Structures are given as C-alpha cells and as structure tokens.
Amino acid sequence: MKCLRIAVLPGDGIGPEIIKEAVKVCDSISKKFGHEIKWNYALVGAAAIDATGNPYPEQTHKICVNADAILFGALGDPKYDYDPTAKVRPEQGLLEMRKKLGLYANIRPTFVFPSLLEKSPIKRDRIIGTDLVFVRELTGGIYFGEKGTKENGKVAYDTCLYSEKEIIRLAKVGFDLARKRNKRLCCVDKANVLESSRLWRKTIQRMEYSYKDIEVSYEFADAVAMRLIQSPNMYDVLVTANLFGDILTDEASVISGSMGLMPSASIGSETSLYEPIHGSYPQAAGKNIANPIATILSAAMMFEQSFKLSEESQMIRKAVDLCINESILSEDLALSKNAYSTSEIGSWISEKILSL
Numbered sequence: 001m002k003c004l005r006i007a008v009l010p011g012d013g014i015g016p017e018i019i020k021e022a023v024k025v026c027d028s029i030s031k032k033f034g035h036e037i038k039w040n041y042a043l044v045g046a047a048a049i050d051a052t053g054n055p056y057p058e059q060t061h062k063i064c065v066n067a068d069a070i071l072f073g074a075l076g077d078p079k080y081d082y083d084p085t086a087k088v089r090p091e092q093g094l095l096e097m098r099k100k101l102g103l104y105a106n107i108r109p110t111f112v113f114p115s116l117l118e119k120s121p122i123k124r125d126r127i128i129g130t131d132l133v134f135v136r137e138l139t140g141g142i143y144f145g146e147k148g149t150k151e152n153g154k155v156a157y158d159t160c161l162y163s164e165k166e167i168i169r170l171a172k173v174g175f176d177l178a179r180k181r182n183k184r185l186c187c188v189d190k191a192n193v194l195e196s197s198r199l200w201r202k203t204i205q206r207m208e209y210s211y212k213d214i215e216v217s218y219e220f221a222d223a224v225a226m227r228l229i230q231s232p233n234m235y236d237v238l239v240t241a242n243l244f245g246d247i248l249t250d251e252a253s254v255i256s257g258s259m260g261l262m263p264s265a266s267i268g269s270e271t272s273l274y275e276p277i278h279g280s281y282p283q284a285a286g287k288n289i290a291n292p293i294a295t296i297l298s299a300a301m302m303f304e305q306s307f308k309l310s311e312e313s314q315m316i317r318k319a320v321d322l323c324i325n326e327s328i329l330s331e332d333l334a335l336s337k338n339a340y341s342t343s344e345i346g347s348w349i350s351e352k353i354l355s356l
C-alpha cells in the first residue's frame, strides 16, 4: 500500500469536469490496489486570477511542491484572448508554474485506437500503427528568452536561447524513452537557419556515443510538419525545442481523431505534472459533454512515471481501451444522439476497473 499525495489543479473551462472523472478513476484504482490518496485542491489560471489576482498563487505553488505529483486540468478564458493589453493572463500561470517547478520535459504521445481510425481526418492506411512520442523542452527557448519592445512599441523581439546543459537534460529523457520503445530518436530543429538549433544538433550528435543502440536522425521542423501528416508511423521518439514542440504536438494530436484522447506528462526534477493536451474548451464548459479520456490517460501516466506503479497504470489503460471498443464515446467521437456524457464515461471506466 502506498500513500499518495496528489495536488489537483482543475483550472478553467472544462478543467473541473474532466478532472472530476480522473479523480473518480484514481479513487477506483486506490480502492482496488489498497492505496490511499490524499487530494489537495488548488487554484490556477483565470479561476485563480478571479479569486486572488494571481494566475499561479503562492499557496498553489506550496501545494504543488509538497505533492508527489500534480494532476492538472486546463487553463484559459476567452475574456483574455482578445485583449492583448491585459496585465495578467491565465497562461502566465502555466509558464510560471513550469519555470518554478522546473518542469523541463514535456512528454506528449500520439497513438491511434484501432476502432477509431475512421475518426481521423487522415486516411486510415497512413495512420495505422502510429505510436510516437514528442519530448518537448518546456522551460527554455523562445518562451523564456529575453523579450521586449522598442521604438515606442513599433518593434518587438523574443530571443531563443539554449544552453548545452538544457539540451543534454532534455535529450537524455528522449534517449532513455527511445531505449524502452523502438530505439529510434529524431531530433527536430531548424539547424539550416538557427544557431540555437545547431547547438542542439552538435550536442545530440555527441550524445550518440553513449547510446549506440539508438538510431538517431536529424530532421528540420518544417519537413517534420509535413511528414507527420504523410506518414506519422515512421516516427518513434522526437525531441525538440519549446516552440517547435508546441506547434508540432498540436498538429500530431489530430491524428488520433480527437484532441480529447491524448495525455501528457511534464517531468520535473522533483515533482511532475500530468495534464490532457487539449485546452479549456470554454464553449463546452459546464455542459458535461467534454471527453475525459485524455485526463484519465494522464492519470495513467502519473501512476507509471511518478509512482512507479505500472500495474495500476496498465489497468487504467485497459479500462479505457474497453470503453472505446464498446463505443462509450463522447460528442467529439460519436453522433450527439449516441454520445455519452463526461461523467458517464468517467463512471463507466471507474466501475470497469473495480470489476477487472
């Protein structure tokens, strides 16, 4: 038996609804395996701005630091999107959290469910067998480099800066993951143009000697954007900088047929955070129609990576597979007259776990 302290940050939009279902599923797992989970709720994003004026309050940071893992919903509110002059924005909360918790490696898998191949906008024969993982650098690069405006706001700049140390730390996560999978690693960059990308390439080339069993390739980000759609099943693990990873993982997420299916983990040196890759989907907030599976699969990643409880993790994944095979699907994947609600899907998976 383990006592697990989990910080829960539901956030904005559909965040609270999908988190509720993932919590249900984790509680089923703890009941089944005799663990104890202590849930600690905290505010983040627009919800935190409304309550405290700060998108990542000190109290939330404290709860995260003292947790064994963090389960995160989504963040963002349209009232900020059309106001470039807003002084505080929900997204700042996420960036501050990543930086302060040192969540340097963002692991975003893309895979397909055999029974959902027809839901993908890409032809079936191109995506069959797709099973790839992006490892996106998350606390550096152009997101965090020097930025500013000059000439009375008529000129603006953002700097992309990477150190060898940051690249090695990130690439190590990619190499180690490739070793556990199909032993192929692709470094995605723009080394034909960017100095920082040339440092990525040089650094990873040097690391190849310590990973002789891994087949390493180097591809430009624009070409990868194309190949991800043409033949996604050629990739295994891809490592890349913050901004390329942001863009390419959104692109990759459509392969599965719905953004509502794909989980993610943000690995830190102390605590790690688990969240669905989709956003706060404000149009669906409060309607009980969002797909909770991405969040439930994020919880599965949490059991595996943070708690080293593989059996528990596999059981969540198995229950999700059964749920999908039995067409217990939400509106993003089913005709709305046949669709199941967020809470029905969460309950189905939780009950399935107890009966497995």
Ligand code: IPM
Residues within 6 Å of the ligand: 091, 094, 095, 246
């Ligand atoms: C993501 C999001 C964030 C990012 C935003 C909300 C700051 O798009 O997690 O991919 O750009 O990293």
Ligand code: MN
Residues within 6 Å of the ligand: 246, 247, 250
């Ligand atoms: Mn993004």
